Amino acid sequence: MTETIEDLLRTEAPQVLGALLRRYDDFAAAEDAVQDALIAAAEQWPRDGMPDYPRGWLIQVASRRMLDHLRSEQARRRREEQHPHEPSPEVPDQDDTLVLLFMCCHPALKPTAAIALTLRAVGGLTTAEIAAAYLIPEGTMAQRITRAKLKIKDSGVPFRLPTPAERESRLVAVLHVLYLIFNEGYTSSAGPDLQRHDLSAEAIRLTRALHAVLPDDPEVAGLLALMLLTDARRDARTGEAGELIPLTDQDRTRWDQAQIAEGVDLITATLPRGPLGQYQVQAAINAVHDEAATADETDWPQLLALYGVLRGMTDNPMVALNHAVAFAMVHGPAAALDLLTTLAADKRIANHHRLHAVRAHLLEMAGDNTAAAEAYRIAAGRTASVPENRYLTLRGARLNQHP
Template identity: 45%
Template sequence: MAVAESFRQESGRIVAGLIRLTGDWDLAEECTQDAFAEALRTWPETGTPRRPGAWLTTVARNRAYDRLRRASTETAKLHEVAVLADPKGLSDVDVDLDGGSGIRDDRLRLMFTCCHPALPLEARVALTLRTLAGLTTAEIARAFLVPEQTMAKRLVRAKRKIANAAIPYRVPPAHLLPERTSGVLAVLYLLFNEGYSASGGADLAREGLCAEAIRLTRALVELMPGESEPAGLLALMLLQHSRRGARVDRAGNLITLEDQDRGLWHREEVDEATSLLERTLRARRIGPYQLQAAIAACHAEARRAADTNWAEISALYARLAELMPSPIVELNRAVAVAMADGPAAGLVLVDALEASGRLGDYHLLPALRADLLRRLGRRDDAAASYRRALHLTGNDAERRYISRRLDETCDSGSTGSVTATPAERANGSNDQRRWARSGPPVTALC
């Protein structure tokens, strides 16, 4: 639908532009939502405008103009009205807002504003995902593995903090960039993650979000050419995004890494990413994003799934877990251990994670546990875990995949024992490898 596509492509830019002009986060979000509501009402009758973004920008700006005009009694507010009345308002950029960086991108400015060190790290990430990417509070809550109400309160507090502290809307000067980099990288990482594996909806991926995350990360690399982690994150994104044409079939069904046609992978993106990664690793300032890019590169360099160096991937995940302890990292490490050393070894790690309760509502934990149990012939237990995963996932493509696995498990006989062969236990059969989702997933918060 044209409105939905325009929302994915334009909402962040419109919100960012209105925040720059008005300084009012809530007003910017509300007027942007009003513009899309108007599009839903009128476009089916009048047709999609030739330039949907310009149409939506004009409507949003006019709504803000009307709202401020009704509420304005002070000189400062009247000045804002005058600015908004300028038809060039959302396209012109004030030179003094770029902090001397030369970066004239409202969305990158908004990201740095959200990632001010006065805000807690999780609040920085959540606020940017809400305002820049247009993710719902529920989607962000799922990414952080917290209740939606908790996330809503965090967002309100973050906006209030920015207003009360008069945090400037700009890319900071070079000497202040490092203190905000971790938050910006986390935002870009989660933005890409939501695009790569959508938390809800009919499609497995939201390619517009992936493309936007890659574009903004390129801008950050340009802004900080001497830093290794932004380049590592860009390499990770390019490697993951290179598989987009092979991850689902024509019906939208998920295709696991084992069964993907590697000829459909975008080799130019793989080549760019591996070259970028090699340059960053030579600097010997190894960080989490570079390690994850190295893991993705192991998959990209294997001509066939059977050639994947799972022992190296397992070792890389062990190093990543040392640098960035996280239950999500441990879950991904369990995948690699299972592939390298057999499903029983992976199940030990998965059971420990489940006992900890740290991933109680994360669907990939029971999904992984189910597949490992199925490999070990414990089909009753596997079916129960598949049902748990099915209950937790909101993505239609993943639901169909898990449902197929559940049906296969039940059809194979829900009672009795099916024992893996010695070869399967030692090396892993083609079926054992097949459960891995589309490579090591770009995880949520690590």
């Protein structure tokens, strides 16, 4: 029952926020009111039962919180006098999530701030999870989100789908938001579970909706293909106890062949249209993995070439890290370890557990088990994900037993 309520609250939160924004046009206050309503629901519904109309219940409670806020703010006196008995907003029939998505990605905001705000309002990610995705401290991200709310408020942007011209200017940020929501769902940055299917499923749902609106945009199609091809491996990524199973050891009969076929068809139709974008390249990379019948049949030279193309499109250090892995599979671990030495100078990733995990893997490939075990130990200590910590710890312990 609790899990059902949590899933429902996540789905309804953007709809409730959208209803309040239509009525009150104050992003920061509306989000606070929605959070209060969600907390009240999480406390009351398990005890008293779920209401017949959950969205209406949430909107009513959030609206009361909003009115309380308006009455307590001296700066809102004039508005309160104009609307002394403001009725609750109507319960919308349509899905407001895409509207909210584009609204948060307003050009008045810097791209990083817009993306962070949208991850909070639409994706339901915590500030800590967003900070982890950006490889920055939580306090820094909290300040960005607060400033973004104030800019949305001051900009006076209406709550509606943008015009085609406005949509074009916001699309890059919207796609990146959906990408980050999916990534956090596919591999959670912290907590007891490796994956959060609610997040990855919502990211796929929203990207499908965006693809329906923009069917000819190659990067929208590329992102949808990327998500489908990646999510197809979800069931094989963990064992019965929730333990992490790496790609090379997964039971490929558990991969979702229907999703793989849909993703491959989508990217195959999209690539010739151009222009080429990074989501299309990432989709192509995952298609190569998914189409290999066994790990040994993986076409690593093709993957190395694709990662080379991707590195030319972005300076994301995680892309460079994945490129180093592909390089090792083609040219051997020694040369790839040299690439990691250079990458370690990048402050964005120098302390990230994945850099140390890849170093451990390459050292293990090179036969230096003592150094590999130490690198696994360091990597395990730098992840907040319980399954990743356990996996890395066990890898290191096994090597310590056979130095």
